[in-house]
Amino acid sequence: MNFSWLNLSSESAAKRLLGSELVREIDGQTLRVKIVEVEAYDQDDPASHTFIGKTKRNQAMFMAAGHAYVYLIHGLHHCLNVVTGEEGYGSGALIRAVEPLEGAEQMIARRGKGGYDVTNGPGKVGQALSLDLSYSGHSLMESPLILIKQPELLESDITTTTRVGISKAGDRRRRYYIVGNPYVSKK
């Protein structure tokens, strides 16, 4: 098992992540989700945390492909990224939304909400999977958070749009999601 399939540009790797699964083991429970929405970020992108270079916070983004980068937004929400590309180059894909496959009830309990609201946003994914800053830099080959490759989706199943909630480079179309999946975030 290796993550050479993520050793691509952040755009290609982000699209390749759609349909892949994350397995989260916690309190003896197994949570399994499918990635349905992502956004690409890299060092040459003004909207990326790595645009300013390597810092204490974003150093995980400079690790080899297949590590996790978790950050805290607005002091409230933890967001998960999958690091992509070459080690030493700060790039990755923000996991914006997932579809519960296993352990949905655990996620609903952690979220305090059911329905599609359970995981249809980056902060919601972080809460449903109970992630925090200590997971930044974690290898996604190891328990308790594992990334599992799935067959690549057809290009016709992927929609590309502008990103959400950023204040810079808002015109870059680097948000990708699975057509028709109800867990895709709204905005």
Add this chain to the structure above:
DNA sequence: TGGACGATTGACT
């Protein structure tokens, strides 16, 4: 050492 700010969410009008 301090102040400004954010790849968001949810509550409220």
Add this chain to the structure above:
DNA sequence: GTCAATCGTCCAA
């Protein structure tokens, strides 16, 4: 549609 919550991080002084 508007807006507050809340804190780790970054940078200026």
